[in-house]
Amino acid sequence: MPILESNLDTRSEAYQQNRAQMLALVEGFRELEAKVRAHGEARRAKFQKRGQLLPRERVARLIDPGSPFLELSTLAGYKMHDDNGRKDTLGGGNIIGIGFVSGVRCMITANDSAIKGGSIAPMGLQKSLRAQRIALENKLPGIGLVESGGANLNYQSEIFVEGGKVFCNMARMSAAGIPQITVVNGSSTAGGAYLPGLSDYVIVVRDRAKVFLAGPPLVKAAIGEDASDEELGGAQMHAEVSGLAEYLAEDDAHGIRIARELVAKLQWNLDTGRGAGRGSAQAPARSFAPPRYDIDELCGLVPPDPRHPWDIRDLIARLVDDSDFLEFKARWGTDTVCGHAAIEGHACGIVANAGPIMPEGSCKAAQFIQLCCQSRLPILYLQNTTGYMVGKEVEQRGAVKHGSKMIQAVANATVPQLTLLVGGGYGAGNYGMCGRAFDPRFIFAWPNSKVAVMGAEQIGMVMEIITKAKFAATDHMLDDAARKVRDDNVRMMRETLVNRIESESTALFATARLWDDGIIDPRDSRRVLAMALATCREAEARTLTPTSFGVARM
Incomplete structure (x- = not known):
């Protein structure tokens, strides 16, 4: 059994500095998440007066007691549109995540109507689209x-x-054989009326649900007809007259109970006897041993300066079962680490780095990715790279040619790919290590991670060199005073650019734009990745029953 030996000195000054900085970053994004949740508490009395549960209470009642809930993209839209990053930290205005309902792993989405009435913001929309992609x-x-x-x-x-x-995705998921269930707790009007309209099962809450294309004022203005909310789209009307709703609930709690019972009745995990069957996805739990090193120590691994080297194996040793890692081609292309391991019993291949990617590392990774596809092993990328190495020597050794092999392998891999950004994700290295552009099944980030075309200082230096070269032809026409003013302006331009790029490279900037599926505490990495791997494993084993079209409402 190839057990990783870690020489990390947790008493060293460098480790303690790294840990202090990481814990501060964790506290920072947790405070922002708390601000999102605080909107609900601030409006609790209003919801109680209406006889409603808060949106997060609805989610909590929906999922099985004591079961995990993997909330995704908690800070979508941070400092964008109406989100000011302070009191109005909105999280996209919705809640999405993977949880268990009546024993079935489901994608759960909820409008956070405690935030701006659940109105849909641009990044909240993108968050919903991401949830649908994950579900499909x-x-x-x-x-x-x-x-x-x-x-x-x-x-x-x-x-x-x-x-x-x-709406298009809902129709396609229904056609693919993936059930769509909607509980209408309040307003779902205008374009939103198609959310229940395109669902396979609809539950409406009496006296609260509203589903119509146009409300009373618009109907009056358009055709001169007087109508009440209930007549146009009330819960009872849809349950008894239009037939839009299958189930009429008395309140939020009742609606959620119906949804849970409905999921149970679908027998989603029952072996149907049709080929592999849906039940084959429920593989028995596998026994596993925890890592031999304390996962808490992950907080002190990564130095704040991406140019300072560290051993990525120290991370792997604290992440994988029993710290058991069979390294692939350990003596060749050592900048890139590949190997076989398991996380909570889920076998996977790992591709990892902590620095630039050399031509040999590109070749090794490309070969290993193809081998994982051959044996149907999901791949986990632990990304911390300054990019593909540059310079005369590596260019002559085929950096572009070999780097392209790696990118080809990632782009065409036939197994689930998961990515964890633990440091820098710069340049084409971000692509080769399965960044967002390459559609990993899941992608998470530590709060210290950086994503950019290159480091801010590098960009500033490049632009300064280009600018000075542009002015070189006229240099002889300037006196010393004019030359000094010009050089001062170039330096100011560089400083402004560096500061802007630095702010645009942070984990918060990336997660706001859904370049990842959420920032996580390093100490949660094993738990989060295990749930993601289990989700992928179920999907690979599950057989769906598609139809030509989504189920039409009758």
Whole structure:
């Protein structure tokens, strides 16, 4: 058994400095998440007066007691649109995550109607689209808890066209054989009326649910007809007259109980006897041993300066079962580490680095990725790279040619790929290590991670060199005073650019734009990756029953 030996000195000054900085970053993003949740508490009395549960209470009641819930993209839209990053930290205005409902792993989405009435912001929309993609790739039944004031019209140009994908995806998932369940807790009007309309099962809450294409004022203006909310789209009307709703709930709690019972009745995990069957996805739990090193020590691994080297094996030793890692080609292309391991019993291949990617490392990774595809092993990328190495020597050794092999392998891999950004994700190295552009099944980030075309100082230096070269032809025409003013301006330009690029490279900037599926505490890495791997494993084993079209409402 190849057990990794770690020589990490947890008493060293460098380790303690790294740890202090990481813990401060963790505290920072946790405080922002708390601000998102605080909107609910601030409006608790209002919801109670209406006889409603808060949106996060609805989610908590939906999932099985004591079961894990992997919330995704908690800080989507941070400092974008109406999110100011302070009191109004909005998290995209919705809640998405993977949880267990009546024993079934589901994709759960909920409008956070405690935030701006659940109105849809541009990044909240993108968050919903990401949830649908994850559900489709991983064959997860979808449960939506709907209460929304509709699109935020201030940003209609960023919402309208893209918003149509939500409906298109619902129809395609239904056709693929993935059930779509919607609980309408409040308003689901105008375009939002198609959320229940395109669902396979609809539960509406009496006296609260509203589902119509146009409300009373618009109907009066358009056709001169007087009508009440209930007549146009009330819960009872849809349950008894239009037939849009299958189930009428008395309140939020009742609606959630119906949703849980419905999921149980679908027998999603039962072996149907059709080929592999749906039940084959529920493989028995595998025994495993925890890592031989304390996972808490992950907080002191990574130095703040990406140019300072560290051994990525110290991370692997604290992440994988029993610290057991069979390294592939350990003596060749040593800048890139590849090998076989397991996380909570889920076997996987690992591709990792902590520095630039050399031509030999590119070749090794490309070969290993193809071998994982051959044996149907999911691949985990531990990304911390300054990019593909540059310079005369590596160019002559085929850096472009070999780097392209690695990118080809990642782009065409036939197994689930997961990515964890633990440091820098710079340049084409971000692509070769399966960054967001290469559509990993899941991608998470530590709060210290950086994503950019290159380091801020490098960009500043490049631009300064280019600018000085442009001015070189006229240098002889300037006196010393004019030359000094010009050089001072170039330096100021460089400093301004460096500061801007630095702010645009942070983990918070990336997660706001959904370049990852969420920032996580390094100490949660094993738990989060294990749940993601289990989700992928179920999907690979599950057989769906597709139809030509989504199930039509009758």
